[in-house]
Amino acid sequence: MCLSIPSKVVKIDKENEIATVDTMGVQREASLSLMSEEDIHVGDYVLLHIGFVMNKIDEKEALESLELYREIIDAMNEEDRQLAILEADECSNQGD
Amino acid sequence: MELELKNLYDDFRDADTIKAYAKIIKVDAAKLKNSINIMEVCGGHTHTIMKYGLPQLLPSNIKFIHGPGCPVCIMPKERIDHAYVLSMQPNVILVTLGDMIKVPGSNGSLQTARSKGADVRFVYSPLECLKIAKENPTKKVIFFAIGFETTTPMSAALLDAVIKQNIKNVFFHINHVTVPEVMRELIDSRDIHVDSYNNKIDAFLGPSHVSVISGSKIYEEFPRDYNRPVVVSGFEPVDVMQAISMIVKQFIEGRCSLEVEYKRLVTYDGNVKAQELVNRYFDKADLFKWRGLGNIPKSGLKLKLEFKEYDAEDIYKDILPIGEIEDHKLCICGNILRGMANPPECTIFGTACKPTSPIGSCMVSSEGACAAYYKYGNLV
Ligand code: SF4
DSSP: OOOOEEEEEEEEEEEEEEEEEETEEEEEEEEOOOOOOOOOOTOOOOEEEEEEEEEEOHHHHHHHHHHHHHHHHHHHHHHHHHHHHHHHHHHHHHHH | OOOOHHHHHHHGGHHHHHHHHHHHHHHHTTSSSSSSEEEEEEEHHHHHHHHHGGOOOOOOOOEEEEEETTTTOOHHHHHHHHHHHTSTTTEEEEEEEEGGGGGGOOOOOOOHHHTTOOOOESSSTTEEEEEEEEHTTSEEEEEEESSSTTTHHHHHHHHHHHTTTTTTTEEEEEEOOOOOHHHHHHHHHHHHHHHHHOOOOOOEEESSSHHHHHHHHGGGGHHHSSSSOOEOOOOOHHHHHHHHHHHHHHTTTTOOOEEEETTOOSSSSOOOOHHHHHHEEEEOOOOOOOTTTTETTTTTEOOOGGGGGGGGHHHTTSSOOSOOOOOOOOOOHHHHHHHHHHHSSTBTTTTTTTTTTTTGGGGTTTTTTHHHHHHHHOOO
16 A cells, blocks of 8 residues: 655645645645645655655655766666677687 | 756666666676575565666675565555445545455455446556545545555645545555564564575665665664665665665675665654654554464554544444454465565465466556566566
């Protein structure tokens, strides 16, 4: 019952403590009663659970993770490239 | 770069990143002297691990132990029988979440109750109780509240709304449980049995959403007092692989600490407003009986005495059954929830017990270890 997808806040109804959010193109409403008023703004990404906004996604941290993943993939690709060159070199040596 | 929903969804499931982490973990794990057993406490993690076939990406000296973190799986028959009896009362609408409706009690599941005419409703959000109550002013709406720290604030928010809107026909049967107490129990009980099972818990993958609410601070005692590292991880497969990599690094470097991989949502203090709401309405119960694990002190919550008028367990105390009920004798859910056995070791796994006809609760919820093995087991 816990799996959930990030959603983007598209509208806030302060009086009723309700946000309209977009989850992969689907719009729905979620309660803001677990959040402090000043915490959530239109455009924020949030995590929903059983009809409530549980928390806001920290964009800086999310981007840092994505950056880290890009780096490890690049490093991996670099390693693979070097390995490939090494193998190719060996091949040509054997060919000589 | 600006954050897009696409990044938050696809990038944390990216196959190349998962492979890259598998490689890093393999290189690091080769330096380990002993193998590491990592318990994922949360059922959501069990689901991810099985769905993406993560065990087969890991070297043989890194193993998962599936923990008790599925709220449906840990619900003992006694509590389901309560729900059943309540649902059978005249003028009652029993409302609950998720797969709860399918879990067999001793008279059958809530689905059975429904087929006998009871008004049992399954809702996406507890707030739907408000609407049901307003539409049915002559009925008593009883919310059978389940879940860990993740869902307790939502029950508290419902009660808060009920009081503020002066609604008189919403009541609660509380079955909320807490994670640190069961983690402690698992370490303590397993330390005794460790020789016979030889699969002790070396580290924990900390739950995602529980930690969003509670903050990572609730796990501080485990590295400090129990010598078990905890890495709080997100739900996506990349999150889990990164968290495992962080755990392995701790072992190589001889560290034992609390770390957070899921930094985009988890802070040290968590969602303080949600915690305040919980503290306003709930107290610790002396005991909660967990299915398969037995009584664990202080592991459950109850409504505070001053809100007794909303407590269905108090209002209906004369008709709610008491006494212990044994689990099905072939079902080994207890050992599975303790991480001492894997689902295929159960003699009726996939035969007498399957998702369409579950015998034990671990087969009911998609977060249950048996159901996850049944659905994705061919990947392992
Ligand atoms: S397969 Fe069914 S009976 Fe066996 S342990 Fe799992 S839930 Fe229990």
